[in-house]
Amino acid sequence: MKFLVLVSASVALVVAVLVLNPDHQWRWSLWRSPVADLVVRNAKIYTSDESLPFADSMAVRNGRVLRVGNYSSVQMQDMVGYRTKELDLMGKIVVPGFIDSHVHLIFGGLQMGRVELRGISQKEEFLKRVKEAVRNTKQGSWILGGGWNNDFWGGEFPAASWIDNITPYNPVWLSRMDGHMGLANSVALKLAGITNSSEDPIGGTIMKTTSGEPTGLLIDSAMKLLLPSIPEVSVEERREAMLRASNHALMRGVTTVVDFGRYFPGASVRQSWEDFSDVYQWADSSGRMVIRVCLFFPLETWSRLHHLVNKVGRTLSQWIYLGGVKAFADGSLGSNSALFYEPYADEPHNYGLQVTDNESLFNLTLASDKVGLQVAIHAIGDKANDLILNMYESVFSTNGVRNRRFRIEHAQHLAPETPARFGELGIVASVQPEHLLDDAESATKKLGIDRAHKGSYLFKSLLAGNGQLALGSDFPVSDINPLGGIKTAMKRIPPGWDTAWIPTERLSLNEALKGYTLSAARACFLDSDLGSLSPGKLADFVILSTDSWDDVVAEESASVEATYVGGVQAYP
Known part of the structure; x- marks a missing residue:
């Protein structure tokens, strides 16, 4: 009798754990029935996971990676059942779903x-x-x-x-x-x-x-x-726009975006919240979401976001994550409004614009950090970047040590000692490689050859200083195109040029891939679920049209053949 009571209690405990914790439900399903829904084999899989960088097969169950390894192993073959779909890729390259770290x-x-x-x-x-x-x-x-x-x-x-x-x-x-x-x-x-x-x-x-x-x-x-x-865009138009852009992202192999909303200098701060409720929550509840989004909101509204996070947590669903808050330090190089220590060469009395005053920026960041929100601030010019790094350092000393992953968006032009400070302070540099294609000529004209060459788009220097790079597009400023961004980060050759712009700052293929995958996931606290093809993580992956890594960086050679989200083909 005691034995039956003990067994009944154990079963009840297991059921309770499964009901209360969906993650344990998934792990229980692996133990109970390890047969995969999908097995990808005969592939060149780049996992972005340092424990096993490459593999030739991957098993997926319930939207997550079940196992990655060698198809000839007994463990992998045991995953195949009569309902398992097998995908023979004939040597084609597979990479984790790309994460675009900065879009609107x-x-x-x-x-x-x-x-x-x-x-x-x-x-x-x-x-x-x-x-x-x-x-x-x-x-x-x-x-x-x-x-x-x-x-x-x-x-x-x-x-x-x-x-x-x-x-x-x-x-x-x-x-x-x-x-x-x-x-x-x-x-x-x-x-x-x-x-x-x-x-x-x-x-x-x-x-x-x-x-x-x-x-x-x-x-x-x-x-x-x-x-x-300008008349406000209707809810229907905004919903159509989100779906249109999401499908465009899938076509380019992007399965997750970090969305900074329609918020830019001059935009209404309410728009990000209206888009959240009218568009994203609508799409989620109606089953219309096709990519994952991590949302950032205007810094001024930090208390509203804090209240929401306390109420529902950071993960609203498998599609929507609440990221943090964003603000602006300066303008842009092209508009001659990025903030520099020295004046523009073509406007000797213009040093750029500081678009948010120091006191309010510090106080709002301090308040956001006290309640645990991640902060991201736009900075283009060298003075603007140092201003934000100094402010972040003051916030850290005031509020104490913790894992913040604060971000600077763009970080395009830096003073000589600045790249090392990103690593020292643990600041994420959220950069957009394709911007350098537009800026190479204009930076030389606006800053002069010496300033432009020493301080522009210092990707390699940031990594050398133990900084973290998250790569993105700033869509629609540049098109969503991770494969293009990877090539640009590696080659740095602007249109019409025969040589690289600041060749010492070129990234390796592995560094560029990490910037669109695992590093991008870490930059928004999503690395426990996304960024690498590791057991237990969401099965977001991209099949490329080639079996050669050389084709990935060659002009017009590799393209996205298919995009899978949660183990299900989403494109085409």
Whole structure:
């Protein structure tokens, strides 16, 4: 009788553990029935796991990696049952699902359906795109779009006078590729009440002619003067944009993104929260999510995020993670608003802009850190990066030691001693390799050859100083394209160049792959579930079109053949 009571109690305890802990449910299922749902074999699997960097087969069950190893082993063959799907890849390369460490997913999805000016290299083509948009837009409606880069046509900034005669009945707003500057036509300026008597807001600039007339260009915080005049995008449009961008990400092998929302200097801080509730929670509850997202919210709203994390935890579902909070230190190089110690070579009196004052930035970061939130701050110029590193160090000394994984987004231009400080302080450098393709020419013009060569995109120096690199795209500033980013990080050859820009800063293939996988997962506290093909982790992986690692870095040689999320094919 005592034996039966003991057995009954043991069974009850096991059931209780399984009900209360889903992770134990998964481990119980392995012990009870180790047959795989899917076995990938005859592949070149890069695991991103240092304990077993490469394998030729992988077993998946219930959306997670069951085992990785050699298919000829008894343990792997024992995983195959009559319901197991076997995938013979004939030697093709498999990598963990790519993690894009910095995107604006919904904003990018919206831009995909607007006036596309990315890559335009002539004023005539710029005007042609706007004319086409006018033909397809009714009078009085806003014409929106962007992606232009004035460096592609010699550096001259566009002006309202370029487009006023072809847009007499439509307000226009076309953002620069970096999101820190935009062009408005005269109709839009009038709607926003921007005139020659309008003064620059703190952290922003209204560009004016020598006679004091607005040119149509608004930089950083000055965009706040106009953006409220643009009608808010409908919930349906935002949902469509998210789905459009998510499917685009899958096509490029991206299974997880770190989304910083539609939040940039001048944007409404409420938008990130509206997108969270109206778009992401809707998609999750209705089964429409296809990639995983880690969300960051405006630093000013830290208490709201803290309340939500306390209520539901950081993991809302298998699709949505609550990351942390984000702020801005400066603008961008292309808009001449990144903050530097020395002035711009082409504007001797301009040192850039600090878009958030030191006191409020410190106090908000300190408060966020006290409640355990991860903080990420945008910094481009060398002075802006040092300013944030100094502030982070002060926060650490005030609040004490712990595993924070604070981030600096972009970290593009650094003073000579700065890369080592990232490692000393444990700061993540969240960088975007493809930006250097656009900046190589302009950095030389704006900073001078010596400054640009010594301090720009110091990827290898950051790693040498024990810093952590997380790689991404900043979509839609650059396209979501990890394979392109890997090539760029390794080669650093801008368009039209025969040699690498600062070749000593090139990454190895392994370093670049880690930046899009395990390091990217660590940078947002997701490395227990993502970033490597290790037993127990989510089975997100990508099949490439080649069996050669040389093809991965060759031009136009390798592509994404299929993307799997949770062991299920999601693309194509």
